[in-house]
Amino acid sequence: MKKLLLPAAALACLAAAVAAQVGVVSSRGMLGIANPIYRKHADQVSRAEYVTSFGMYLPKGDFAFAASAFLGGLRADAYWLKAAQYVSKSFEDPALKTRFLGDLYIAMIRIDPWWSSAAVTASNAVTGVTNDNEQAVEILDRAIRVRPDDWRLWYARMAVYLFWPGHKSDAVRSALIGASRPGASRALLDAANQLALEDGHYELAVRVARRRIKQYGLDSALGRIAWRDYLEHYSRYLEHLLAKDLEAYRQKHGNFPASLDGLVADGILKDLPPEPYGLGWIYDPASGAVLSRGLGTLEGARMHFILSFCVTRYYRRHGIPPASIQAALDDVKFTAKDIEPVRYFGNPPSLVPHPVLGDWKYDPATGRIELGPGMDIPHIFRRADELRERLLSGGKPL
Amino acid sequence: MNRCRRFLNNVVAIAANGFREGVRDRILYVFFLFALAVIASAKLIGWVSVGEDIKVVRDIGLASMGLFGVMISIFVGASLVHREIERHTIYTVIARPVGRGEFILGRYLGLLGLVCSVTAAMGLFFTVYQAVLVWSGAAGLSDVEGGAVPFPLVRAQILIIFQFVVLVALAVFFSSTTTPVLSAVFTFLAYVLGHMAGWIYRFSDMVLDKRSVTVFDRAVSLFLKVLYYLVPNLETFDIKLRAVHNLDISNFEFACVLLYGVAYSAAVLLAAYLVLRRRQL
Structure with missing residues (x-):
């Protein structure tokens, strides 16, 4: 019995170690950042290949990680320095240069998935190389999964969507989320405001302008600018709503009302909204065009x-x-x-x-x-x- | 009570002796000074890293702490028990009322104390160096990135030191079972493979990552998962990648990692004792 005591104690310690390890894996798994688990996902975006024509070697697939097991950070840094050198290097074929840089940056984020700067640069390189916006967004989304609070990733995501025809709404959404992240650049919220307006999302533009006012404070210099934008966006939004109501009136009666009060009299509107600048509405009963005098x-x-x-x-x-x-x-x-x-x-x-x-x-x-x-x-x-x-x-x- | 006190006294005496012996080893100073030189020169590479200088400085600093700490563990720890057996100095110890368990534990704590002190000194130097860089504005670090020495970086340093709790236990285990050269090789391999343990977990997933999964595949996957939990997993202590970006881990995870270090090294030390107990000296 005494002989078995020590092996049993050793096994008990091992069991405790296993339990602690289970705790570590579950904790990292819950956060989605367990190294082996994350790397499995990261591999799916890998495009790292052998590039032999320039004497440059990029390890492929699993080997990249195996070779950088406990010095991953240093390996990623080495790639970063290499990329910095190649940015200024002249290539006969510029497309090859950008492709090469894209491979380098993707290799970096495979090794260090928490490196936002590398993810942002990788997405820029991918859009530059192949104009593959989907892959650029995928790279950023994976980085966002492990660093959701980094506004720079949202900013880069907004930039990708901005130059991707038909995705302005996604750009606005990315800008809005990014703007709510700690330390976010004010440019994000201002950009969201402008984009929403350009894309005809008047209500969203008004909401963003309100958020800007709240964030900057109405009494600040930036709040003053946001307030001016708010009045402009709100006027445009109300014009848009009134035009819709006037069209509803025309469909019902066959012609536009003689005045805007006709909308209230007909029950389409409860009250006529005041013109945001307090200068009144300009209305043409013949064409049904309505205009804020201030705007x-x-x-x-x-x-x-x-x-x-x-x-x-x-x-x-x-x-x-x-x-x-x-x-x-x-x-x-x-x-x-x-x-x-x-x-x-x-x-x-x-x-x-x-x-x-x-x-x-x-x-x-x-x-x-x-x-x-x-x-x-x-x-x-x-x-x-x-x-x-x-x-x-x-x-x-x- | 007396027995317990005697046990502790013996362990402390052997540990203190081992620590003093290690401090006299010149190779320790070579590694230590070289590590300081590498950390101090990190800024040179930082200068050409285009906006990522503080990350590069932190990467080099943390990697140096880990790597040179490991070298000290391997080179000083590999011959620890074997040298005593070879020189027969162990007889003078175990001829006294000192158990082999006390000898193993004392040697372990002595070496651990030495490695931890040296690594902690490197960590202190690295911390001060960083603070000076930030204070002088040379690091290009903004307040958003967490000031001079962000907390995750301190945690990363603690875990680097804590991985030696396991590694030194393995060094002692190998030292009590084989020759110094083989012991050094085995400890180094344990270090490298310990940092690749995550791949066993990964392979256990890859086995099931196909259309038709057989019972054999499931058995292999389960075996690999069990193996993952049994091998010394030094990757658990490695939070460097996150720490350099000022990303923290949860207190629960931190506590689990510390518990893992203590429990695993206890198991390895008990195994070392079991081996040494059966050995004919």
């Missing part, structure tokens, strides 16, 4: 700025003012980068009337486009600031 003023002022720029450019090029605004527009060529001018005037550009004032007042002798008092950008921003101050002093903005 129309702001848009008109922006259009005025672009038109004035075109006229000035025409003047500099030809030495005389253009005979008409359209002549100035005909003289310019908008590119894909000119997002706002193309949005207002199209490409090739054609003159559209001021949203509130109608036809533009242009003097061919001086080359000036008259806007009239109270119709410029500073004026509408002052109006927004007044509303903000009213809100800050405890009152309702309208």
Whole structure:
């Protein structure tokens, strides 16, 4: 009996060790970061291959891990340094260079799945190499699975979706999630706001603008900008809703109501929503077009700025003012980068009337486009600031 | 009570003697100074690492601590018991009222104390070095990344030191069963394979990763899973990859890892004692 005591004690210790090991595996498994388990997933994104033409060797498959068992970090660092060297190296075939870099970065994240910078760079390289957005998102999603709180991964995910046609909503979603992560760049939330608006998600744009105000604080400089954006987005959102209600009225009665109050009288709306700038709605019963006067003023002022720029450019090029605004527009060529001018005037550009004032007042002798008092950008921003101050002093903005 | 006190006194005396013996070994200082030099030069590589300098510094620092600690364990620990047997100095010890168990435990604690002290000194140097880099602004580290010495990094250092609890036990086990050269080889292999234990778990999954799974496949998978839990799993102590990114592990996991180290080394030491007890000296 005494003889068996020590072996039994040894076995008991071993059993305790096994129990502790089970605890470690279950803990890492629950977090989805058990090394062997994670690596199994990580292998699925592996594209590491032998590249012999440049004397560079990348271990394939399982060997990469086996060879870096307890020095994985150092091995990943070595790849990072190698990649840094190859970024500046000139290749005869640029596509081969990007492919090569893609392989290096993917090898890095296979070894060190927690390395966000490598995952971000790998996704950039993959989109650059093959334009394979799906794989880029997959790489980022795997990195996000182990580091969900890293906003940089969400930012990179937003960037991939942004340049992937038809995925703007995903870009907005990524930006929104990323913006809620600790230490997130403000650029994420601002980008989400802009993207939501461009994609026609007016309600989402309003929600994001509200979140920006909450995050920055209404009394801060950034909050002031967010408030201006909020008024603009909210006006656009209400315009969109009113247009839908007017269409519902037309379907019911065969024509648009004589005034917007007709919507209330017909029971489609309980109350007519106040125009966010407090300047009233502009409504055309013939076409059913509804416009926020504040937003129309702001848009008109922006259009005025672009038109004035075109006229000035025409003047500099030809030495005389253009005979008409359209002549100035005909003289310019908008590119894909000119997002706002193309949005207002199209490409090739054609003159559209001021949203509130109608036809533009242009003097061919001086080359000036008259806007009239109270119709410029500073004026509408002052109006927004007044509303903000009213809100800050405890009152309702309208 | 007296027996217990005598046991403790004997163990402490042997451990202190072993520690002093290890401190006199010149190879210890060679490794220690070389480790400090490697840690101190980490910034040189950090300079060319394009925005990832602090990660590189941390990777090199932690890897140096682990690697040089292992070398000390292997080179000092391999000949630990065998040398005593070869020189017959063990007779002077066990001729006294000292049991073989006390001798094994004393030798183990002496070597462990030595390795832990040296690794802890490296850790301290590494921590101060990092703090200086951050303080001087040379590390390119932002506050978001966790200040001078983030807590996960401290935990990683503790676990590096704690892996020697198991490794030194294995060194003592091999030292009491075979020659110093073989003991050094076996300890090194145990270290390398211990860090690859995760692959056994992985293979147990891979066996089942096909369309038609037979009973034999299931049996092999189960065997591999059992094997995974039985072999010394040093990967358990390795949280370096996460720590350099300032990612922490749960307290539960940390406690499990510590418990694993203590329980596994106790099992190995008992096995070493069982072997030495049967051995004719």
